[in-house]
Amino acid sequence: MFRRALAAIAGTMLLLAPACGGGGDEDAAGDGGTTTVTVGVIPIVDVAPIYLGDQQGFFEERGIDLQMETAQGGAALLPGVTSGQFQFGFSNVTSLLIAQNQGLGIQVVANGNNSTGQEGADFGAVVVPEDSPIQDAADLEGATVAVNTLENIGTTTVNASVREAGGDPSQVEYTELELPDMPAALSAGRVDAAWVVEPFLTITAQENARPVAWNFVDTAPDLMIAAYFTSDEYAEQNPDVVEAFAAAVEESLQYARENEDEIREVVPTYTEIDENLIQELTLPVWPSEINRDAVETLNELAVEDGLIEEPVDLDQLLP
C-alpha cells in the first residue's frame, strides 16, 4: 500500500514538472516565419470582427497565427497583457485610460468598436421598467442605476447623459451589478434603472423595459468604445508583429462592416447567444480608424468624474 502511494506521489511530481514549466512560450516564432500571438478577449458581440477576420485568413496572410483566449471581463485581460500571457487584449477606452494613468505601460494598436451614434438604435442604453416615472436622463437624479463596473465607462457616459439633460450626475446612485443579473433585477424592482448593452438591451426590451438615455450617443458623436491594445514592452520588442496585427484588425473591421450577416453567423461560435436573439441585436459599428476626439472626450470625462486625477497623454496611448 505504501509503495503504491509513493508511486502516486512520484507520478504527481512528474505531472507537476511540465505544469510548472509553462508560461514562457509567448512569442516564439514558429516555422515558416509565422508568429503565434494570443489575444485576450471578452466573449461578447463587440469582438466578432476579429473572429471573422481570423476565419477569412487576414492574420494568417500576415504571418500571424492567432490564438483567441476568452476571459470574463477586462479584469483578467489587463494583467494578462502586461504580464505577457497575452500579446494583445481588448478593453474599453476608459479602462485603458485608467490603466495608463496607473502607469501600466500599455498602448492602443487598433480600433475596437464604436457606438452607432443613433439615438434609439445603439447597442447600449439606460433602461427603466415600463411603468417607471423616469422619463429622461435628468430624472435619473436620486434613482438607483445598475452598472456593470463602478467608476468606468458606464458611469462616466451615463453621467454625461445626465449632464446633457440638465441633471446633476452626483445625485445618481450607482450600484454594481453584473450585466446578466440586470434584467431580473430591473423587473423585480431592485434597481430603478440599469445601463445595459447587447444582448441584454434586447432582452430587457422583450420584457418591455423602456430606454431613457442613450449614453454613448450623448457622450460624443460615434463614440469609440473599446480598442485592441498591447504592452509598451511588447510593442518595443516586436514592432513588426504589432504593425501586422493592427493591419489585420483593420482589415477585419472593414470586412465586418461590409458583411453584417457573417457577423451574426460568427457570434454563436464563441458565445451561447440564442440564434433568434442574434438576429434582433443592434450591432456596434466597426470603423477601421481610431476616433481620437472620442478618446479625448472620455479622457476629460474620466478626469471630471474623478476616475483619474489628470488627463492621460494621448500621444503615448494612441498610435
Place this chain on the structure above:
Amino acid sequence: MTTVARERRTPSWARGLFGFVVFLVMLEIVPLSGLVPSRYLPPLHEIGEALGAAVSEAEFWIAVGDTLGGWGLGLSIALGAGIVLGLLIGSSGLLLRFTASTIEFLRPIPSVALIPLAVLMFGTEIESKLMLIVYAAFWQVLIQVLYGVRDVDPVARDTARSFRFGAWSRIRHVVWPTALPYVMTGFRLAATVALVLAITAELVIGNPGLGKQIATARSSGAVETMYALVLVTGVIGVLVNVGVRLVERRVLAWHPSVRREVPA
C-alpha cells in the same frame, strides 16, 4: 428493530433518488407557478432541452474533460504534498512546533482570496486553476495526516523502536497503517473541495472548463444553458463523491470501521 427492517425494504440509494426526483419536480413546478419569473429560472423541461443540445456538442465534453483534468491533477498534487509533508512534520516534534502557527495562519485563508494573485502569476493558464485547487485541498489532507500521525499507538511505536526498526520501516509498518484512515478522510474532503475550486476558478478567472461555459452562457443571456451546466456540475459532484467512497472502502477494507462483520 423496526427501523432496521424498514431500511432494508427501501435501500439508501432509492431514498436518495426519491429526494432528487422531488427536487427535479420542484424545479419544474416553481417556475411554471410564477413564484419566480420563468424567464430567469426556466422550468426543468426547458433546461433539459438545453442540456440535450449541449451534450451533443464536442465543446461540452472538452469542457468536462478540462474540469476533471484540473480537478484530478490538483487533487493528486495536494494529496502527494499533504501526505509527504504531513508524515514529515507529524513525525518530528520540533518541526510540528515550528510549523504549527504558520499552518494555523495559512489554513484559514480562503483559496478564492488568492484569485488576484493567481491571475497575476499565471493568467488564465491551467496553473492559476491548479494553484487554487491545490491550496484549498492541501490543508484538508495535511491536517488529517497530522492527526493520523499523532494517533499512533505509543505501545506499538515503542515496540517498533525496541525492535530497532529504522525510520523507514517505522513509517511503513507503524505510522502509515494508523494514518491511512485519516488520509482517506482527507482525500474525501479534498476531492469535493478540489471540484468546487476547479469550477470557481473557471467561472471567475476564465480557465477552460465547465465553469467558463457557465460564465459564457450567462454573459450570453442563455439562461437555460446556464442552468443545464449548473446541474451537470452537481451530477459530477455526486459522481466524485461516490467514486471517492468506493476507493475509501477498498483501501480500508482491512480497517474495523469498514469491516463491519467483526463485533467489537
